[in-house]
Amino acid sequence: MKVTGPGxxxxxxxxxxxxxxxxxxxxxxxTSATGPAAAAGAAGGVAGLSGLMALQGVxxxxxxxxxxxxxxxxxxDRLDELKLxxxxxxxxxxxxxxxxxxxxxxxxxxxxxxxxALLDQIxxxxxxxxxxxxxxxx
Numbered sequence: 001m002k003v004t005g006p007g008x009x010x011x012x013x014x015x016x017x018x019x020x021x022x023x024x025x026x027x028x029x030x031t032s033a034t035g036p037a038a039a040a041g042a043a044g045g046v047a048g049l050s051g052l053m054a055l056q057g058v059x060x061x062x063x064x065x066x067x068x069x070x071x072x073x074x075x076x077d078r079l080d081e082l083k084l085x086x087x088x089x090x091x092x093x094x095x096x097x098x099x100x101x102x103x104x105x106x107x108x109x110x111x112x113x114x115x116x117a118l119l120d121q122i123x124x125x126x127x128x129x130x131x132x133x134x135x136x137x138x
Contacts, residue, residue: 082095100130
């Protein structure tokens with residue numbers, strides 16, 4: 001038996017009881033896995049990981065809607081900053097840069113007609129303000 005720390009003595013790997021399925025276990029002994037069983041286990045881990053990545057790549061309608069609402073709210077905030085900068089007599093360059101970055105973000109397709117119309121109006125207002133600023137600079 002070997003004492004390895006606060007966990008107490010460890011039994012040798014051969015006499016260690018098998019864990020229940022679904023539990024996490026770390027292979028004991030050498031750190032390099034050899035043989036066909038190790039190759040199959042590595043392939044299974046990659047397949048599980050790719051499946052998980054594929055699931056994360058799928059957009060559900062609720063998440064797209066949240067992202068679009070967050071984007072629209074950010075655009076309104078940048079428009080508000082620009083308005084306050086111009087009313088205070090500042091040049092508003094930082095507000096314009098923020099508005100330009102926010103307007104350049106991609107908008108996900110949404111099948112809610114009311115939200116789509118509202119976001120179109122916000123995008124149009126941002127484009128008008130950016131065009132006005134560009135015209136003032138020229």
